[in-house]
């Protein structure tokens with residue numbers, strides 16, 4: 001089977017990573033590539049690492065240019081996907097890397113993003129309980145945010161074993177912020193410096209993490225989330241913790257939860273995740289322990305924000321929705337050092 005795909009936002013970081021992965025996918029033919037202001041320029045100018053596509057000229061991001069493909073990946077800023085998706089056939093598989101369709105609660109959308117809620121789509125995190133089945137029949141998929149991916153996978157297996165109030169502190173590389181020019185992302189600001197942002201429950205991923213964990217727990221879970229920007233191009237390391245309510249063998253719980261997951265790996269005891277080990281790979285590496293003085297669960301998890309944190313998840317979801325083996329075109333092998 002060969003599926004014809006299009007990528008909107010091909011000049012950006014998520015679009016570039018989608019194309020890197022799709023170039024290695026045996027069942028994919030790459031069709032239209034589109035952008036915003038950079039439409040009309042060659043892909044090589046933006047993605048010099050994607051040599052097989054170097055001569056492609058970026059088109060304008062219109063429903064007309066994206067129509068006629070089996071799968072359309074949207075790697076655009078928030079707020080663009082609903083209008084485009086509405087003009088693509090219902091049989092077209094549309095996979096949105098943006099936030100527009102992740103939140104199920106309209107009030108949460110309005111509070112955190114503003115404007116009209118475009119409605120929720122099946123959420124593209126197959127490792128959450130029951131979610132794989134939902135994705136196999138989906139024709140519209142909302143890829144999770146990068147922080148919600150890593151923190152939800154870190155805490156979901158034990159969320160029924162802890163007080164419903166969790167803490168996530170996650171350090172991210174700068175590609176998580178996209179390619180657009182921002183003073184706080186200048187090399188001279190980022191190099192040699194770590195900076196917290198969105199502190200005090202102010203980051204828009206808080207409601208997404210809350211939504212995921214509350215759904216798995218079957219009750220309201222409160223989330224304290226603090227992101228930190230680090231001088232790395234890629235990678236997220238999240239430290240997630242919560243107070244245990246009993247003395248369960250949490251390691252056994254995680255071993256069982258992820259035993260059959262191709263991309264989520266609980267490391268052997270004594271080994272701790274690093275962002276370096278997951279670069280370019282679709283793996284999530286986890287380690288879990290209990291702080292005995294506080295009876296507090298501590299989970300550390302690493303992910304590549306552009307791979308499993310966005311583009312890898314998008315390809316994984318495409319595979320599921322098309323009935324392909326879930327791991328096709330995706331690897332758990334990283335690039336090191």
Ligand SMILES: NC(=O)C1=CN([C@@H]2O[C@H](COP(=O)(O)OP(=O)(O)OC[C@H]3O[C@@H](n4cnc5c(N)ncnc54)[C@H](OP(=O)(O)O)[C@@H]3O)[C@@H](O)[C@H]2O)C=CC1
Pocket residue numbers: 008009010011012013014015034035036037038039061074075076077078080097098099144145146175176177178179180305306309310
């Ligand atoms: N980076 C990450 O780690 C993650 C990103 N995401 C999400 O993926 C999406 C893309 O992010 P990312 O690649 O990082 O962002 P970038 O800023 O790197 O890329 C944005 C892309 O969208 C295009 N674009 C911008 N404005 C418009 C417009 N008005 N109309 C059409 N195209 C436009 C840009 O084209 P041009 O070059 O012409 O401006 C570019 O191709 C976002 O929704 C982001 O939130 C989700 C998870 C993680």
Ligand SMILES: CC(=O)N[C@@H](CCC(=O)OP(=O)(O)O)C(=O)O
Pocket residue numbers: 097098099144145146147172173174175176177178227229
């Ligand atoms: C380092 C950095 O800036 N990261 C981004 C998260 C990127 C992401 O997951 O994307 P969505 O915008 O699609 O939710 C941020 O904090 O806004």
